[in-house]
Amino acid sequence: MSAIHVENLSKVYRTRIKEEGLKASFKALFKPVYKEVQAVDDISFTVEQGEILAFIGPNGAGKSTTIKMLTGILHPTSGRISVLGLDPAEERKKLSYRIGTVFGQKSQLWFHLPPIDSFVLLGAIYDVDKKTLNKRISELTELFELGDILQTPVRKLSLGQRIRCEVAASLLHEPDILFLDEPTIGLDVVVKQSIRQLILRMNRERGTTIFLTSHDAGDVEQICKRAVVIDQGRIILDQPIKNLKYHYLNRKIIAVRFEYPQHLEVPEGVKLEKSTDISARLSVDTRICTIDSAMRWLIAQGGVADITVENPPMEEIIASIFRHKEGRIQ
Amino acid sequence: MKNVKAIFRLIGLYFRLNLSSAMEYRGSFLLQAFGMALSNGSFVFFWWIAFQQIKGTIGGYDFRDVMFIWAAASSAYGASHILFANMNAITRLIATGELDTFLVQPKDTLINLLCARTSLSAWGDLAYGFILMALTHGRDAAAWGMFLLAIVIGGLLMTAISVSAHTFTFYFGDASLVGNMAMEFTINFCIYPEGIYRGFVRVVMLSLIPTSFIVHIPLKLARNFSPLWLVILLAVSALYCCLAYCFFYRGLKRYESGNLIITRM
Amino acid sequence: MKAFRKYWTILRISLQNAFVYRSNVLGGLVFFLIFMFVFFNLWRAIYQSGEVAGYSLVQMVWYLCMTELIMFGCRTGIFSQMNEDVKSGSIAYQLNRPYHYVWYQFFNALGGMVFNLLIYGLMAVIMAMIMVGPIPGFNFATLPLSLISMMLAMFINFFFLMALGLTAFRLEENTAFYLIYQKLVFMLGMFIPVEFLPGWLQAITRYLPFPYMTWAPARLIVAFSWELFWSVVPVQLLWFGLSVILSMAIYRHGVAGIQAHGG
Numbered sequence: 001m002s003a004i005h006v007e008n009l010s011k012v013y014r015t016r017i018k019e020e021g022l023k024a025s026f027k028a029l030f031k032p033v034y035k036e037v038q039a040v041d042d043i044s045f046t047v048e049q050g051e052i053l054a055f056i057g058p059n060g061a062g063k064s065t066t067i068k069m070l071t072g073i074l075h076p077t078s079g080r081i082s083v084l085g086l087d088p089a090e091e092r093k094k095l096s097y098r099i100g101t102v103f104g105q106k107s108q109l110w111f112h113l114p115p116i117d118s119f120v121l122l123g124a125i126y127d128v129d130k131k132t133l134n135k136r137i138s139e140l141t142e143l144f145e146l147g148d149i150l151q152t153p154v155r156k157l158s159l160g161q162r163i164r165c166e167v168a169a170s171l172l173h174e175p176d177i178l179f180l181d182e183p184t185i186g187l188d189v190v191v192k193q194s195i196r197q198l199i200l201r202m203n204r205e206r207g208t209t210i211f212l213t214s215h216d217a218g219d220v221e222q223i224c225k226r227a228v229v230i231d232q233g234r235i236i237l238d239q240p241i242k243n244l245k246y247h248y249l250n251r252k253i254i255a256v257r258f259e260y261p262q263h264l265e266v267p268e269g270v271k272l273e274k275s276t277d278i279s280a281r282l283s284v285d286t287r288i289c290t291i292d293s294a295m296r297w298l299i300a301q302g303g304v305a306d307i308t309v310e311n312p313p314m315e316e317i318i319a320s321i322f323r324h325k326e327g328r329i330q
Numbered sequence: 331m332k333n334v335k336a337i338f339r340l341i342g343l344y345f346r347l348n349l350s351s352a353m354e355y356r357g358s359f360l361l362q363a364f365g366m367a368l369s370n371g372s373f374v375f376f377w378w379i380a381f382q383q384i385k386g387t388i389g390g391y392d393f394r395d396v397m398f399i400w401a402a403a404s405s406a407y408g409a410s411h412i413l414f415a416n417m418n419a420i421t422r423l424i425a426t427g428e429l430d431t432f433l434v435q436p437k438d439t440l441i442n443l444l445c446a447r448t449s450l451s452a453w454g455d456l457a458y459g460f461i462l463m464a465l466t467h468g469r470d471a472a473a474w475g476m477f478l479l480a481i482v483i484g485g486l487l488m489t490a491i492s493v494s495a496h497t498f499t500f501y502f503g504d505a506s507l508v509g510n511m512a513m514e515f516t517i518n519f520c521i522y523p524e525g526i527y528r529g530f531v532r533v534v535m536l537s538l539i540p541t542s543f544i545v546h547i548p549l550k551l552a553r554n555f556s557p558l559w560l561v562i563l564l565a566v567s568a569l570y571c572c573l574a575y576c577f578f579y580r581g582l583k584r585y586e587s588g589n590l591i592i593t594r595m
Numbered sequence: 596m597k598a599f600r601k602y603w604t605i606l607r608i609s610l611q612n613a614f615v616y617r618s619n620v621l622g623g624l625v626f627f628l629i630f631m632f633v634f635f636n637l638w639r640a641i642y643q644s645g646e647v648a649g650y651s652l653v654q655m656v657w658y659l660c661m662t663e664l665i666m667f668g669c670r671t672g673i674f675s676q677m678n679e680d681v682k683s684g685s686i687a688y689q690l691n692r693p694y695h696y697v698w699y700q701f702f703n704a705l706g707g708m709v710f711n712l713l714i715y716g717l718m719a720v721i722m723a724m725i726m727v728g729p730i731p732g733f734n735f736a737t738l739p740l741s742l743i744s745m746m747l748a749m750f751i752n753f754f755f756l757m758a759l760g761l762t763a764f765r766l767e768e769n770t771a772f773y774l775i776y777q778k779l780v781f782m783l784g785m786f787i788p789v790e791f792l793p794g795w796l797q798a799i800t801r802y803l804p805f806p807y808m809t810w811a812p813a814r815l816i817v818a819f820s821w822e823l824f825w826s827v828v829p830v831q832l833l834w835f836g837l838s839v840i841l842s843m844a845i846y847r848h849g850v851a852g853i854q855a856h857g858g
Binding site: 099112117125 | 336339340344347350435
């Protein structure tokens with residue numbers, strides 16, 4: 001049986017439009033004006049048990065709406081959802097015992113108390129008996145290397161420690177599926193990396209199915225076997241990560257600044273996108289030229305003052321998906 | 331029955347957690363509680379002056395009667411805000427999406443979210459009522475009995491009033507002003523003799539904002555016990571709380587259907 | 596003259612600002628309405644049970660409308676503003692500006708006060724007219740004099756609140772003072788006319804600033820007499836001066852501390 005099965009799912013928001021000002025507010029009280037927004041538009045997909053699936057797309061693409069429908073917070077306008085054989089809209093409570101959720105920056109931990117206190121509360125909320133809970137906590141402590149962190153008030157923890165506790169908190173009741181809504185949003189590289197490793201480890205050790213939304217292509221590259229790309233409420237790509245990586249995640253952007261004017265002769269696989277005398281923005285095709293050799297070449301030019309390497313923004317990846325599709329049709 | 335037990339267990343757990351959270355800031359906690367008790371004290375002064383000026387009753391109440399409703403209102407407010415401080419934050423929880431966190435948990439959404447925060451100064455309100463009762467009613471067992479009953483019923487009714495008012499957020503968008511107004515009316519109806527209000531307001535106090543059931547009827551029962559009024563008190567309070575509960579869940583349906591996000595243009 | 600123009604500009608801008616940020620005015624008006632309605636009911640009941648010394652019900656209701664108006668008029672958040680400025684250290688950045696911090700804050704708040712006085716004043720008059728009708732024998736010619744007393748009352752309250760806020764230089768937890776201060780204002784004039792207090796307390800109260808923040812102007816409105824005017828307005832001027840000096844002194848003392856120890 002598949003863990004998540006979605007068929008022709010749509011969500012239309014009926015939004016009240018309100019103009020600024022007292023008079024408009026008053027008018028809206030008696031004659032509200034509505035506007036319909038198609039947040040999710042007829043999507044279908046399946047997630048197998050034990051799979052890690054990334055749901056990626058730019059902001060406002062419908063990722064959060066989808067995850068809210070999968071967890072039962074929002075009810076679909078039309079279509080069918082089955083999560084672990086349950087209908088989230090009808091059986092939210094029953095489902096909640098079997099899923100875990102981490103919503104971006106909304107914490108389930110108590111700010112002024114050590115995480116262990118929050119764990120005990122969550123244990124009670126999910127009806128985990130004391131013995132099982134203690135066993136579970138010690139397992140998670142070991143897995144996530146929580147140690148002393150458990151006894152320290154959350155406000156004194158570093159962001160990375162806090163996120164580790166946050167993920168651990170959502171696993172106390174041994175959910176079969178873990179939903180992560182933008183788990184790496186606003187985190188620095190090191191913390192992002194440690195979260196990705198956590199997710200991988202959990203999936204390997206317990207076979208937990210993972211459904212993750214992100215607008216960061218880096219999340220996808222490293223941990224997922226399959227990615228679904230969504231844009232304006234529609235699925236535009238559903239492929240194994242290998243294909244995605246080869247066709248669309250094959251570029252890195254290097255921004256470089258020099259201490260003195262430089263004239264660059266770029267090697268094969270590197271494209272000069274923008275440049276001034278002392279700075280440049282390079283696009284590297286990693287299929288032809290690895291980041292390692294691109295960096296070596298840059299350093300060899302001499303006088304490098306500053307370098308940043310980043311993934312191309314989601315919007316660019318989506319644009320290239322569309323380009324690719326059109327190319328195939330022609 | 332199992333359900334009820336689970337709810338009490340949850341309230342108890344949140345209470346313990348809230349208390350230990352408060353203890354992280356002991357100094358501020360004591361200061362706030364003390365400040366609140368002091369601030370309430372100035373009203374006693376007013377009533378003392380008022381009753382000095384006119385030697386008689388005001389709105390049919392004598393000094394001790396007024397002290398009883400003050401004590402009951404203060405302690406009911408305190409108890410409800412120690413346990414359910416989030417009652418005044420429901421609109422904010424909806425607007426910021428924090429409500430989602432409670433929706434994906436397997437416990438009763440309303441109770442779960444109400445319990446999740448406490449108020450430090452509320453301890454001052456709770457204690458103040460007891461002090462006032464001890465000073466003005468000594469060992470009057472009937473009065474103490476009704477006082478304790480009023481804390482439970484009044485606390486639940488105050489919570490229900492606030493929940494109902496904030497539930498309008500599900501229907502019309504930001505209802506924080508409605509919520510604040512409902513609380514302000516509740517307090518102001520509770521701390522004066524019901525006899526000072528007339529006509530329409532008295533009807534409101536028995537229906538929409540049922541403050542008469544929070545303090546005035548318990549006072550009546552403390553002075554002249556009547557089984558009939560006790561039954562009415564319990565029945566009406568239970569009915570009002572149930573209605574508020576259902577109203578909230580009806581509003582929540584609108585949230586689930588996603589028809590509430592307000593875009594400003 | 597130049598200094599005057601500077602502060603006049605500050606006042607004008609803060610007044611414009613008050614008109615733009617009207618969002619919390621509606622809430623304020625609603626609460627003003629609730630309080631007045633409750634007080635009206637309360638005093639009507641008290642008057643039914645007996646006579647109260649020196650005030651008719653009409654006078655009493657107008658008295659409360661006026662004291663409430665003064666309190667709402669002073670709602671500029673000066674105490675919390677001072678508290679924040681001092682505790683966050685942002686006051687240090689204002690030291691080298693070409694104006695005096697205390698006066699800057701005053702003229703900055705004045706716009707809000709004038710705005711409040713207009714809005715809540717209109718509300719107060721309408722409510723009192725509906726509830727009890729006009730004050731018998733009210734003489735419009737004396738109104739400007741009463742308004743002078745009312746402005747003075749607001750200024751005294753403002754500067755005392757500012758002084759209380761500035762105590763944050765020295766005290767970590769000064770909110771308790773604020774609470775006590777508010778309750779004293781409340782008991783010694785705002786909610787209860789001074790004439791109602793027991794003799795011994797009246798005697799003490801006469802030497803405190805509190806009645807001059809509420810009782811004096813409200814009494815002038817409901818029962819004007821030249822005798823009363825000349826007995827309260829000079830005292831108000833005196834308290835106004837003292838409150839300004841107090842704010843300045845605490846400010847100087849605090850600033851000296853910052854300059855010596857770097858905050």
